[in-house]
Amino acid sequence: xxxxxxxxxxxxxxxxxxxxxxxxxxxxxxxxxxxxxxxxxxxxxxxxxxxxxxxxxxxx
Amino acid sequence: xxxxxxxxxxxxxxxxxxxxxxxxxxxxxxxxxxxxxxxxxxxxxxxxxxxxxxxxxxxxxxxxxxxxxxxxxxxxxxxxxxxxxxxxxxxxxxxxxxxxxxxxxxxxxxxxxxxxxxxxxxxxxxxxxxxxxxxxxxxxxxxxxxxxxxxxxxxxxxxxxxxxxxxxxxxxxxxxxxxxxxxxxxxxxxxxxxxxxxxxxxxxxxxxxxxxxxxxxxxxxxxxxxxxxxxxxxxxxxxxxxxxxxxxxxxxxxxxxxxxxxxxxxxxxxxxxxxxxxxxxxxxxxxxxxxxxxxxxxxxxxxxxxxxxxxxxxxxxxxxxxxxxxxxxxxxxxxxxxxxxxxxxxxxxxxxxxxxxxxxxxxxxxxxxxxxxxxxxxxxxxxxxxxxxxxxxxxxxxxxxxxxxxxxxxxxxxxxxxxxxxxxxxxxxxxxx
Numbered sequence: 001x002x003x004x005x006x007x008x009x010x011x012x013x014x015x016x017x018x019x020x021x022x023x024x025x026x027x028x029x030x031x032x033x034x035x036x037x038x039x040x041x042x043x044x045x046x047x048x049x050x051x052x053x054x055x056x057x058x059x060x
Numbered sequence: 061x062x063x064x065x066x067x068x069x070x071x072x073x074x075x076x077x078x079x080x081x082x083x084x085x086x087x088x089x090x091x092x093x094x095x096x097x098x099x100x101x102x103x104x105x106x107x108x109x110x111x112x113x114x115x116x117x118x119x120x121x122x123x124x125x126x127x128x129x130x131x132x133x134x135x136x137x138x139x140x141x142x143x144x145x146x147x148x149x150x151x152x153x154x155x156x157x158x159x160x161x162x163x164x165x166x167x168x169x170x171x172x173x174x175x176x177x178x179x180x181x182x183x184x185x186x187x188x189x190x191x192x193x194x195x196x197x198x199x200x201x202x203x204x205x206x207x208x209x210x211x212x213x214x215x216x217x218x219x220x221x222x223x224x225x226x227x228x229x230x231x232x233x234x235x236x237x238x239x240x241x242x243x244x245x246x247x248x249x250x251x252x253x254x255x256x257x258x259x260x261x262x263x264x265x266x267x268x269x270x271x272x273x274x275x276x277x278x279x280x281x282x283x284x285x286x287x288x289x290x291x292x293x294x295x296x297x298x299x300x301x302x303x304x305x306x307x308x309x310x311x312x313x314x315x316x317x318x319x320x321x322x323x324x325x326x327x328x329x330x331x332x333x334x335x336x337x338x339x340x341x342x343x344x345x346x347x348x349x350x351x352x353x354x355x356x357x358x359x360x361x362x363x364x365x366x367x368x369x370x371x372x373x374x375x376x377x378x379x380x381x382x383x384x385x386x387x388x389x390x391x392x393x394x395x396x397x398x399x400x401x402x403x404x405x406x407x408x409x410x411x412x413x414x415x416x417x418x419x420x421x422x423x424x425x426x427x428x429x430x431x432x433x434x435x436x437x438x439x440x441x442x443x444x445x446x447x448x449x450x451x452x453x454x455x456x457x458x459x460x461x462x463x464x465x466x467x468x469x470x471x472x473x474x475x476x477x478x479x480x481x482x483x484x485x486x487x488x489x490x491x492x493x
Contacts, residue, residue, distance in 0.1 A: 013437050034433065
């Protein structure tokens, strides 16, 4: 699960980069960059959850 | 084409050089804090590790990193490698001279930029070392530092400081002045903090930190004097770093330097005051270690914004850093099971993030906030997975973690054959019962 989260994070980065070239209007560009950051945050949360699950299993 | 910076006056050059010569005090301060926050039985290994990492990063950056960073404008190949995508140039990789050849003939400002990067890479590599305290092997720490200095830091330095695509966001996409990071909040601190997270994930927690039942065990730092004195030394170094950054990267006039210095002090002071109050309210007494962490978080946040905002904003940024620091340290340890002895994730990654956001929100240029967000997205979405991957491979080749016996007797005896305090009686550790 940790690796899945870490794989999602670059997807957020490429979303932010795509916003720069696809949206010339400032508002939509900013919104899309924020969406990219949200995807990265989601990936980080998944990676952290994976870390916690792995720690729980190592205790059993 | 890498833009040629405006020529620096002799006065500005001499001042920037003098300020950069103060910057190693910040490295010394962080080294002392890293050592003090670890345990007494690993103190010599921790401090030797800090010194060794400075040496390794200097050598590796001179051999490989400086070529990738490519920060000698005016020398052949300094324009770097450019990809053309959607009609825009994306300068993604530097192409500096090998082994710093031609350095003496390069423009004065380019030489200062290179000196800044030499110091910055050492500071960045010290940050994960502190987070791996009491279990991170000395040779593995040096190998991790070498990877940071050879691959990841030079890429970031090129993108942010040497005419790379992040610094050109203003020119190519009308996003303010491009990604701004005059004091290294992103290139040094956020990068170092995220590398610390990767080290913690790979090395795991210290033995006895998270018992099978009950709450996490408190493993306090062994020397509060090191920690607090390290904070004082760090302030001097940070002043040099932020002021030199304003001169070298922002080409700020000399008249802008006093405000930058005041903002640096204000951000650290406000952070300390806020954490002092928060820990006093929560625990009944102020916590020295958390106050030190907050002081450092305030300094880290100032690295991004001290040269760009007003004193009132610097004060507000410091307060936010000071309120967030103790809460985030507690959250990471108790809710997320992350054992970070030096608090690097909170101090360096979160502090840097806060400063970068503040620089975007309060900078006068239009579109600056989006430029800062793109920079943050690069660190979080590209740099963290890349560093994790590189460290994961490195850990397979040369394991990060000492064997259980080494952890039990302490890293000093295990790795160096002698302790930092040989006349002290080593007490029994209850966590190994």
